[in-house]
Amino acid sequence: MRIFGLDVHRTFAEVAVLDERGVRSAGRIDLTAEALHAFGRQLTQDDDVVLEATCNTHAIARLLRAYVRRVVVSNPLQTRAIAEAKVKTDKIDAAVLARLHASGFLPEVWSPDELTEQMRRQVARRATIVQHAFLHRNLLPRCPAADLFGRKGRSWLAAQALPADERVTVESVLRELDHVGEDLAAIDRDLAQIALTLSFAKTSSH
Numbered sequence: 001m002r003i004f005g006l007d008v009h010r011t012f013a014e015v016a017v018l019d020e021r022g023v024r025s026a027g028r029i030d031l032t033a034e035a036l037h038a039f040g041r042q043l044t045q046d047d048d049v050v051l052e053a054t055c056n057t058h059a060i061a062r063l064l065r066a067y068v069r070r071v072v073v074s075n076p077l078q079t080r081a082i083a084e085a086k087v088k089t090d091k092i093d094a095a096v097l098a099r100l101h102a103s104g105f106l107p108e109v110w111s112p113d114e115l116t117e118q119m120r121r122q123v124a125r126r127a128t129i130v131q132h133a134f135l136h137r138n139l140l141p142r143c144p145a146a147d148l149f150g151r152k153g154r155s156w157l158a159a160q161a162l163p164a165d166e167r168v169t170v171e172s173v174l175r176e177l178d179h180v181g182e183d184l185a186a187i188d189r190d191l192a193q194i195a196l197t198l199s200f201a202k203t204s205s206h
Contacts, residue, residue, distance in 0.1 A: 001069070004043070005097035006051040008060065013051070015039075016094035018102055023095045031056060033063065040067035050097045052076040053109050074100070078107035138166055149174065 004026065007014040015026040029039045040063065043049070047068045051057055053076055061071045079100065100106040140160055145152035157170060 002044075002047045003098045003101050004047060004049045004068075005094035005099075005101070006049060006060070007094040007097070008051050008054055008057060010056075013060075014094045016098050018095075018098035023098055025095075031060065036060060036063045040064050043067045045069055048072060048101060050074065050101045050106065052079060052097065072101055072106060073109050075107045075109045138162060 001019075003018040005016045005018070007016075008031070010031075012028050012030050014028055016023055017026045029035050043064075045068065048070045049061075049064050049068050050072045051060065052074050057073055061073055065071050074097065079097070097106070138160075140157075143153050143156055145156055147153050148157065154174065162170065
């Protein structure tokens, strides 16, 4: 079995391979679908790929899983602490990831399936739409209404003392929320459908 450690950056990954001959550099790959497929075709079902959790990790892992025995995603904070104690290096790079995995010290994180990852993106998008910094910026008290942007919430907001420029900001935000209301409704429908699909899948597996 070979272990490939990927030190992932924004647009490329440094690769190291650990086999019976030891650890050595395996070059650099671009983080495009085409380049990752080309890299994957050089691997076998006996190989493992190891990389740290970062913003593009799960997309890389999903693509490479078809080519190898296993893709392992590690916790970067725990990996750094263990590497400094066990491997005696300050740098968490591709070779260190491969060594830690081979020695059984690599702290793994759960990798969501594609459906769960989609749900995460939908939830994150919804949170981005409904959260607005002006509430914190102006130290407004907690709104007594359950929905700040509902009828009662808007009446409460209109009664709050705000500078003229901030009042313009609030009114602009409310108009924006009205415009994205349809988007929110669509996202809520998608989340409900995903939850139903997950529930059905779990029920069917038992």
